[in-house]
Amino acid sequence: MSGKQVLRLGLAALFGAAYLWLGHLASISADPPLVSIIMGLAPLTASAVVLVWHSRSVGLQLLCAACLIGMVLEIDFLRSNTAWVYLIQHAGMHIMLGVMFGRTLSHGYAGALCSRISCFVYPEPLNDAFFRYAWKVTLVWTIYFAAAATVSILLFFFGPREAWSIFANLLTPVLIGAIFVIEYLVRLRALPQRQHISIAQTIRAYREYSQRTTPR
Numbered sequence: 001m002s003g004k005q006v007l008r009l010g011l012a013a014l015f016g017a018a019y020l021w022l023g024h025l026a027s028i029s030a031d032p033p034l035v036s037i038i039m040g041l042a043p044l045t046a047s048a049v050v051l052v053w054h055s056r057s058v059g060l061q062l063l064c065a066a067c068l069i070g071m072v073l074e075i076d077f078l079r080s081n082t083a084w085v086y087l088i089q090h091a092g093m094h095i096m097l098g099v100m101f102g103r104t105l106s107h108g109y110a111g112a113l114c115s116r117i118s119c120f121v122y123p124e125p126l127n128d129a130f131f132r133y134a135w136k137v138t139l140v141w142t143i144y145f146a147a148a149a150t151v152s153i154l155l156f157f158f159g160p161r162e163a164w165s166i167f168a169n170l171l172t173p174v175l176i177g178a179i180f181v182i183e184y185l186v187r188l189r190a191l192p193q194r195q196h197i198s199i200a201q202t203i204r205a206y207r208e209y210s211q212r213t214t215p216r
Contacts, residue, residue, distance in 0.1 A: 020169050027083045027165035045071070083161060090168040091152045098145030101138050112138040121197060121205035133190055137183055144179060148172065 045068065104113040109131035118126055118134050126134075155164035180199045187196055197205065 020173065023086055024165045024169040027086050027169060028162050083156075083165070086165075086168060087152065087156050090172065091149045091156075094145045094149035094152065098142055098149060101145065102142040105135065105138060105142065109135045114138040114141070117202075117205050120208070121201065130191060133187070140179070140183070144175070148175070 101113050104111055104116070109115060109128065110119075112131075112135040114137045115126075115131050115134040118130065152164065152168055155167055180202065184196070184199050184202075
């Protein structure tokens with residue numbers, strides 16, 4: 001790894017940590033700074049912009065534009081309810097991903113989402129054993145997303161706000177990272193005869209797969 005790559009990774013890690021910590025402070029504060037709500041809305045706004053950019057549907061473009069205008073007009077209301085913004089972002093994203101992964105489980109081993117991503121990134125043909133393993137990985141991610149969304153909602157409404165914020169803003173990235181590491185180690189043991197891609201390559205493959213399969 002070159003010095004520039006290390007620097008980029010370090011800066012990305014610092015930015016990510018700052019974003020998560022600011023989100024945590026904003027979620028538990030009665031009067032969060034404006035920058036916290038702007039950063040909280042950034043992922044949703046970026047997703048909407050990307051969706052509009054790649055879509056040719058006029059109706060979808062108008063809907064996203066209306067949502068963005070609504071957020072700007074109601075910025076004071078959102079600022080006084082910052083925790084709700086982070087809840088919608090956290091639980092909503094997990095529900096969306098859970099549905100995305102879960103709906104492919106009924107398409108057979110080769111049709112599961114992790115199987116499709118594997119076909120996209122691995123240069124050599126994949127056998128039935130790999131597809132069965134990828135189906136199980138898809139199931140694990142589906143269970144995680146469903147469980148995380150459920151815990152997030154329950155903690156938000158029935159637990160201390162600080163506990164919910166720690167789970168949503170600080171613990172979630174650790175859990176996701178742990179799943180990637182554990183899956184990689186399990187894959188090395190479950191499929192020892194196959195050359196495996198790294199965790200970073202797996203993440204890049206999912207991003208590229210998502211970009212190429214985005215409806216236009």
